[in-house]
Amino acid sequence: MIPELHLPWMEISILISLAGSLWLKTTQNRDIAYKRCLIICTLVFLNTVVGWIDFVSLQTFAAADHFRLTKLLWDKDIFIVDELSAPLLPLGALLYLLTVLSTLKTKGHRFSFSRTLLSEAILLATLSSREPWVIISLLSVATIPPYLEIKSHRESPRVYVLHMGLFVALLVSGGVLSGFGNAHDAITLMAGALLTTAALLRSGIVPLHCWMTDLFEKVTFGTALLFVTPMTGAYAVMRLVYPIAPDWALQGIALISLTTAVYAAGMALVQKEARRFFCYLFLSHSSLVLVGLEMATPLGLTGGLCVWISVGISLAGFALTFRSVEARIGQISLTKYHGLYEHTPTLAALFLVTGLASIGFPGTLGFIATELLVEGAIEVYPLVGTAVLIAAALNSIAILRAYFRVFTGTRHVASISLRARVSEHIAILILVALILGGGLYPQFGVASRYHAAKELIQQRGSVFQHSTSDAKGAKTELPAAQPPVISTHHNSE
Amino acid sequence: MNSDTVFHFSGVCVVASPALLFAILGITSLIGRPVGERIIARATQTLVLIGLFASMTILGLMLSYGIRYVPIELGNWVVIPEQHFHFHLKFIFDRLSIPFCILSFILCGTVGAFASRYLHRDPGYNRFFVCYSIFLLGMVVSSLAGTIETLFFGWELVGLSSALLVAFFHEKVNPVRNGMRIWTIYRIADAAFLLAALMLHHLTGAGDFVGLMGTGSWPDGHATITEQHALIVGILLLIAAAGKSALVPFSSWLPRAMEGPTPSSAIFYGSLSVHLGAYLLLRVSPILELSLTLRIAVILLGLISAIYGTLVARVQTDIKSALAFASLTQVGIIVVEIGCGLRYIALIHIIGHACLRTLQLLRAPTLLHDYHTLENAIGSPLSHKKSIFIRVIPEQYRNRLYRFSLERGYLDVLSDQFIVRPFISLFCWCDNMERRWNKLLTGNESKKSDPIKTRSDSMEDYL
Numbered sequence: 039m040i041p042e043l044h045l046p047w048m049e050i051s052i053l054i055s056l057a058g059s060l061w062l063k064t065t066q067n068r069d070i071a072y073k074r075c076l077i078i079c080t081l082v083f084l085n086t087v088v089g090w091i092d093f094v095s096l097q098t099f100a101a102a103d104h105f106r107l108t109k110l111l112w113d114k115d116i117f118i119v120d121e122l123s124a125p126l127l128p129l130g131a132l133l134y135l136l137t138v139l140s141t142l143k144t145k146g147h148r149f150s151f152s153r154t155l156l157s158e159a160i161l162l163a164t165l166s167s168r169e170p171w172v173i174i175s176l177l178s179v180a181t182i183p184p185y186l187e188i189k190s191h192r193e194s195p196r197v198y199v200l201h202m203g204l205f206v207a208l209l210v211s212g213g214v215l216s217g218f219g220n221a222h223d224a225i226t227l228m229a230g231a232l233l234t235t236a237a238l239l240r241s242g243i244v245p246l247h248c249w250m251t252d253l254f255e256k257v258t259f260g261t262a263l264l265f266v267t268p269m270t271g272a273y274a275v276m277r278l279v280y281p282i283a284p285d286w287a288l289q290g291i292a293l294i295s296l297t298t299a300v301y302a303a304g305m306a307l308v309q310k311e312a313r314r315f316f317c318y319l320f321l322s323h324s325s326l327v328l329v330g331l332e333m334a335t336p337l338g339l340t341g342g343l344c345v346w347i348s349v350g351i352s353l354a355g356f357a358l359t360f361r362s363v364e365a366r367i368g369q370i371s372l373t374k375y376h377g378l379y380e381h382t383p384t385l386a387a388l389f390l391v392t393g394l395a396s397i398g399f400p401g402t403l404g405f406i407a408t409e410l411l412v413e414g415a416i417e418v419y420p421l422v423g424t425a426v427l428i429a430a431a432l433n434s435i436a437i438l439r440a441y442f443r444v445f446t447g448t449r450h451v452a453s454i455s456l457r458a459r460v461s462e463h464i465a466i467l468i469l470v471a472l473i474l475g476g477g478l479y480p481q482f483g484v485a486s487r488y489h490a491a492k493e494l495i496q497q498r499g500s501v502f503q504h505s506t507s508d509a510k511g512a513k514t515e516l517p518a519a520q521p522p523v524i525s526t527h528h529n530s531e
Numbered sequence: 532m533n534s535d536t537v538f539h540f541s542g543v544c545v546v547a548s549p550a551l552l553f554a555i556l557g558i559t560s561l562i563g564r565p566v567g568e569r570i571i572a573r574a575t576q577t578l579v580l581i582g583l584f585a586s587m588t589i590l591g592l593m594l595s596y597g598i599r600y601v602p603i604e605l606g607n608w609v610v611i612p613e614q615h616f617h618f619h620l621k622f623i624f625d626r627l628s629i630p631f632c633i634l635s636f637i638l639c640g641t642v643g644a645f646a647s648r649y650l651h652r653d654p655g656y657n658r659f660f661v662c663y664s665i666f667l668l669g670m671v672v673s674s675l676a677g678t679i680e681t682l683f684f685g686w687e688l689v690g691l692s693s694a695l696l697v698a699f700f701h702e703k704v705n706p707v708r709n710g711m712r713i714w715t716i717y718r719i720a721d722a723a724f725l726l727a728a729l730m731l732h733h734l735t736g737a738g739d740f741v742g743l744m745g746t747g748s749w750p751d752g753h754a755t756i757t758e759q760h761a762l763i764v765g766i767l768l769l770i771a772a773a774g775k776s777a778l779v780p781f782s783s784w785l786p787r788a789m790e791g792p793t794p795s796s797a798i799f800y801g802s803l804s805v806h807l808g809a810y811l812l813l814r815v816s817p818i819l820e821l822s823l824t825l826r827i828a829v830i831l832l833g834l835i836s837a838i839y840g841t842l843v844a845r846v847q848t849d850i851k852s853a854l855a856f857a858s859l860t861q862v863g864i865i866v867v868e869i870g871c872g873l874r875y876i877a878l879i880h881i882i883g884h885a886c887l888r889t890l891q892l893l894r895a896p897t898l899l900h901d902y903h904t905l906e907n908a909i910g911s912p913l914s915h916k917k918s919i920f921i922r923v924i925p926e927q928y929r930n931r932l933y934r935f936s937l938e939r940g941y942l943d944v945l946s947d948q949f950i951v952r953p954f955i956s957l958f959c960w961c962d963n964m965e966r967r968w969n970k971l972l973t974g975n976e977s978k979k980s981d982p983i984k985t986r987s988d989s990m991e992d993y994l
Contacts, residue, residue, distance in 0.1 A: 197972045248969050301961070308958040337614050377702060380654070384563040391561070399691070400684040406609050406618060409680070409725075413616065416729055427722040438694065438714050446701035463563065470561065484609050492613075 040118060041096050046103035047089025048117040048166040051082050051131065055159035058082075062152040069143065075151035079135040082158065086128040093124045094486075099493045100168075117166040121490035122276060125347060126165050130268045132468075133354050134158045137260045140358050140465035142365045148191070149258045153183045157261075161268055173277050174213045177240065177270060178206040184257055184265050193256040201239060201249035208236035209274075216282070226282065233278045234291060241271030241328060242321045244298040250321060254313040259361040262313075266320060267354050269346060272327050281498050285334050289418065292332035296415075296425050299325035303432035307439065312360055312370035315440055320357075322433055323349040323396055326426060330411045334498075338414025339491035344407030344484060348395065348476070352404060355392035355469035356437075358462075359385055363444060366456045372440060375447020381456035386445040388466045393437035395473040397430055403476035406484055534592060541592075542603035542622055542675075544585035545632065548578040549671050553664040556657070565657040572647035575660060579643060582671065583636035590629050600625045600748035602677055619739060621677030627749045627878060631674040631810055634882055635803060638889050639667045642798050645893065650792065655699060659792070662699070666692035670803055674810065678739050679728040682814070686724060686775070686807070690717040693804055697791045709787035716784050720774020724811075727767035734760050740814065750874040754817040761821035768815055769829060776808025776862050778836040782843075783942045785859055789851040793896050801858050801892045802885040809865045809881060816874055829870035837863025839940055845918075846936040850895045858888055 058078035065071040093101050100120035119127065134154065141149055157180065164176040181202040188195040212232030218225050239246040254262045280288070302322035309315035327349060330342020362385055363378065364370055379386045391402070398408025408430060415423030450456075458466075476483055555574055559566050566574075593601060605620035624632075643663060650656045669688030676682035694717065698710025734756050754761060772778070777785040777800075788800035812819065812829065819826055840859030847853040861884045868877040894901060906912055921929065938944065 194973045196974070197969055200972060248965060248972070251965070252969060252973075304954070304958045305962060305965075308955060308962055337611075337616060340611070340614075375704060375707070379701060383658075384561070387561050394691070400687045405684075409618070409729075410616070412725065413729055413732070416726075416733070424726060427726055431718045431722045434718050435711075435715050439711060442698065442701075442707045442711055446698060446707045447704050449702045467562065480609050481607075484611065488611050488614075 040100055040102045040115065041098045042104045043089060043092045043096070043101050043119070044104055045089075045092070046117075047085055047092060048103050048119060048127070048162065051085045051089070051127070052117075052159050052163050052166070054078060054082050054085065055155045055162060059152050059155035059159065062155060065152075068147065071151045072138070072141065072143065075138050075155060076135075078155060079131070079138050079158070082162070083128065083131040083135045086131040086162070089119070090124050090128050093119055099490075103166075116169060116172055117163075118168050119166060120168065121486070121493060122343070123165045123168075123273075125486070126268070126273070127162060129347060129350050130161050130165055131158070133267055133350070134161075134264060136354065136358060136465040136468060137264055140362060140462045141260060142362075142459070142462075145258065145260070145365060149260050150187065150190075153186065154261070154264065157183045157264060161264075161270065164270055165268075165273065168277060170213060170216075170278055173274065174209045177209060177274055180265075180270065181206065184253060184261055187257045187261050188253075191256060195256075197252040198249050198256070201246065205236050205239045208232045208239065212236060212278070230279060230283050230287065234275070234283065234287070237271050237274040237279055238291070238294065238328075239271075240274060241269070241295075241324055242266070242298075243294055243325065243328070244301050247298070247302075247321055251314050251317050254317045259313065259357065259364060262317075263354065263357045263361070266317075266324070267350055267357070269324055269327060269350065272324065272331060272346060275328065275331060276494070280331070280494070288332040288334045292329050292415075292418075293422065295325040295328035295332065296422065296429075298322070299329060299429040300425050300432070303429045303436065306436040307432060310371060310373045312364065312372060312440070312444070315372055315436070316353075316357055316360055319396075319433060319436060320349075320353055322429055323353060326411060326429060329426065330414060333414045333418050334495065335414055335417060336488065336491050336495060337410060337417060339495060340484065340488040341407060341409075341411030341414045343487040343491055345398075345404065345411050347483065347487070348398070348402075348404035348407045348473075351469055351472050351476075352392050352395035352402070355388065355466050355473065356396060358466055358469070359389040359392060362458055362462045362466075363389075370444060372443045375442070376444050377446060377448035377450040378456065379445040381450060381452055382445075382458055384463060385458050385466075386441070388470055389445065390441055391470050391473065392466070393441065394434075395477070397434040397437060399434075401474065401477045403473045403480070403483075405477055406480040410484070534596060537592060538589060538601050538624075539603060541585040541588045542601070542624065543605075545582050545589070546603075546622060546671060546675065548582035548585070549664060549668040552578040553661075553668050556661045556664050560657060560661055568647070568651065568656055571657065571660045572643075575643045575647065575663070576640070579636055579640040579667070583633065583640060586624075586629065586632050586636060589624050590633065593624065593629070603675075618680050619678050620681060621739065622672075622675040622681070623677040623740065624675065625749045627810075627813055628675050630878060630882055632671060634885055635667070635670040635674060638798065638802055638885060639663070639670070641889065641893075646792070655701075659696070659699060662692045662695045666696070666799060666804075670807070673807060676740075679731055682811070683721075683724055683728055686771075686811075687721060689804055689807060690714070690721060690775075693717070693788070693799065696799065697788050699791045706790040709784075709790045712787055713784045716774050716781050720771045720781065723767045723774070724771035727764050727771065730760075730764050730767070731756075734764070749814070750816060752817040754821055756818070756821065758822050761818050762825050765815070765818050765822060765825040766828065768811060768818070769825075769832065772808030772811045772866075773832060773836075774808070775811070776805055776866070777859055778808065778832055778863065778866065779839050779940070780942055780946070782836065782839060782859055783939060783946070785855045786847075786852040786939070789855055793851065793892070798889050798892045801854055801888040805858055805862055806865070806881045806885060809862055809869065809877065812866065812869045813874060813877060816869060816872075819870070820872070826870050826872075830867050833863045833866030833868075833870055835863070836866065837861075839863075842932065842936045843939050846933060850898050851892070854888065854891055854895065858884070861888075 055078065058075070062071050062074060065074060100118055102115045103117045138151065138154065160176055160180045164173060164180065167173055167176065185195055185198060188198055212229045215225060215232060216229035242250040250266065253265065299322045302318045302325060306315055306318035306322060309318060327342055327346045330338050330345055333339055333342065367376065395402035395404050398404035412423065412426050415426045552574060556571065589601060601624040603622040608618040608620045610617040646659060650659055665688050669685045669692060672685030673682055673689060676685060694710045694714035697713050698707045700706045774781045785800060785805070819829060837860050840856045840863055844853050844856030844860060847856060865877050865880050868880060902913065924932070
């Protein structure tokens with residue numbers, strides 16, 4: 039029996055977002071829509087934070103929503119929070135809140151608040167679910183809002199549609215196929231391979247990453263940012279692939295991710311336009327997260343989970359700073375120096391802090407996370423693991439290069455004040471406070487992620503034991519506390 | 532109050548004072564409410580004096596009690612007991628760290644006092660002191676670090692502040708490019724350092740210097756790892772030290788560091804930052820003892836750097852670059868001393884050299900005035916004797932040597948030609964391929980970033 043939260047926090051959050059999305063659909067005035075969206079995002083964020091606190095107070099690995107409104111529709115626990123997803127829910131809600139908060143009024147006509155809230159609802163539902171088919175459905179549905187935005191901007195959606203179409207097809211076929219396999223047989227392996235490819239495609243692993251640069255150029259920075267920074271691809275890996283993939287397969291994925299991390303870091307260094315630069319930078323970091331997640335060792339997995347949080351926060355702050363600058367001077371070329379420091383000194387400082395945090399600079403949230411990741415990588419691959427250091431070094435060079443290009447090198451002459459608005463300051467300062475606070479007191483976060491990593495590895499081990507005994511003919515059900523994976527039990531039912 | 536309490540309190544003060552300075556200046560800048568010049572100057576003066584006084588107190592107590600090793604334990608910053616992973620916050624006061632820490636406070640205090648007048652009403656006054664406080668904190672943490680991870684922590688702070696200080700006059704392109712190049716070299720060196728730290732952690736089960744170097748206090752420690760491991764770790768640490776101390780082949784950043792404001796950043800690279808690599812080698816000197824090959828590598832690197840420095844310094848046409856390469860010569864000699872096992876000599880050499888260079892660099896802007904004063908006092912122009920090189924080496928070789936020195940050993944050209952250019956070319960090619968692939972998929976040229984060319988003729992655009 040899974041313990042229950044005191045209130046259905048997850049369901050409330052999702053419902054608020056959905057209701058808000060519908061409400062804003064009917065709101066014509068952009069200023070009012072902005073204010074309403076801000077209120078809704080704040081409510082959702084507070085709700086997820088309280089839900090997280092509630093979950094932590096239960097001291098359990100997994101907990102279900104109280105009342106379970108979804109049980110009225112399905113006779114199943116759809117929304118279950120566990121140690122993996124518990125901090126990801128407030129993190130996701132925070133990203134939405136801060137993105138909306140830092141949206142300038144001038145961008146209101148291009149950035150749809152209603153669609154943003156719909157995306158938030160889908161994201162929260164995805165992160166709240168462990169049911170494979172629910173995750174597959176939600177991940178598929180989540181691809182629609184960016185598509186609509188590309189269409190509304192009258193851009194060609196072909197690259198996006200091709201990749202996301204393939205993603206959905208792989209997900210669905212992997213899900214279907216897994217129902218026909220037995221433990222470790224060819225069909226299960228094939229299903230695992232399909233699901234893995236889908237998750238890697240969504241994560242932007244080379245060579246399936248072109249959709250990401252395309253997306254960043256065709257939708258608003260905010261939409262692109264919110265589509266990639268919650269790293270739902272990594273979440274799909276953890277929910278759909280991690281429980282069924284053998285160690286060799288996971289370590290293979292880790293090597294592919296490592297290659298992507300180095301490649302994307304190198305690409306970030308030669309980019310001449312800010313959005314593409316950020317895209318590659320993010321790709322490199324998210325690949326490093328995957329490297330850690332696929333290590334299948336407690337230290338590596340802890341590192342991966344910690345980097346997930348730190349990269350989510352720091353690169354979101356970094357992107358919001360970029361977005362604020364872009365809102366002032368338009369498309370940012372990295373071929374020339376802009377010299378914006380005198381006009382926006384605070385944004386420059388925040389740009390540097392968030393950028394440095396993403397590479398694990400001492401005193402920031404990412405420092406210990408990166409150290410854990412590197413240690414985990416070197417533990418598994420003593421030589422290849424050094425590639426993590428190469429990727430981190432290249433990323434750090436790329437970040438300072440971007441800082442110098444945007445904020446220094448010349449004296450920018452502006453006819454209007456370019457200073458950051460209070461709401462932009464608040465948005466980025468919140469992230470900086472988290473970055474520095476988590477950096478100065480990292481024990482809580484690391485201990486929580488280590489516990490989650492240990493449980494995930496333990497449960498994966500027990501799933502494998504059950505699968506092996508099934509293969510020998512002993513048909514047993516999964517224990518209730520274990521994550522419902524796309525397992526090999528389907529045939530026995 | 533017993534001596535332990537005094538040691539602990541003073542030890543915490545030494546580290547806390549620069550940390551507090553950084554917190555005050557950093558937070559106020561971050562929230563867009565920078566404090567005024569007078570408050571910055573006073574805060575700097577007060578907190579540097581507190582740090583200096585506290586470290587002097589510890590030195591006095593150590594001398595009076597005859598103690599050679601004082602650890603200040605601040606507990607575990609992060610710990611995962613089951614995985615034997617811990618980040619231990621520990622600072623040590625011994626015969627190596629105390630002189631280096633006091634030196635850092637004295638030189639930074641001098642520079643702080645000087646800069647508060649020199650940069651008066653400069654728009655970058657606050658920014659300078661933020662970087663200064665990061666640098667001071669980095670130096671103090673590095674010099675007192677009791678674990679290799681803590682040393683890395685300080686090491687990184689020094690690297691960042693150095694790059695930002697070099698790019699202090701950031702409305703011009705050249706300082707920015709130079710800051711970028713320094714950052715690039717530092718990051719390569721830092722990667723080697725982190726790798727060495729992790730390897731040491733694996734080999735000894737802890738990053739604590741006591742665990743790494745045996746039970747004896749500096750300089751009497753004996754490392755417990757094997758010769759082969761010592762060679763691998765030592766080479767990585769040597770790369771890290773070479774990057775930080777501008778040894779060959781990383782020497783090209785040193786004259787570029789002089790792009791910063793003379794009385795401040797230049798002094799850091801002429802006196803403190805440039806010695807940090809040598810300090811690292813001194814700290815891990817028990818590891819060097821284990822491998823003869825490693826020691827030979829250290830001596831050779833030091834020797835090559837010293838010869839390179841002395842040759843290049845002779846052809847420099849500006850005083851700051853000449854002093855930079857003169858510093859390199861001395862640092863090279865210090866590294867040779869470390870390789871030969873002359874640890875105390877190396878430490879004394881560092882202190883003496885740092886003080887001399889600080890004085891020279893502070894006087895650099897008034898060099899001509901000083902020369903005139905000297906010549907007036909003598910009553911005749913200063914004599915210029917021909918050096919021994921001119922008398923001994925044939926002209927043909929002298930010309931080659933001159934060109935070699937003028938081109939600074941072709942280090943920049945070589946690194947651009949064989950490292951930067953192939954790297955950039957490879958990724959530019961990949962970028963072009965990706966764009967072509969995207970165009971193939973979309974069937975048009977709708978990319979917003981397409982008009983921005985991916986190739987550039989100047990390597991400087993990337994660094």
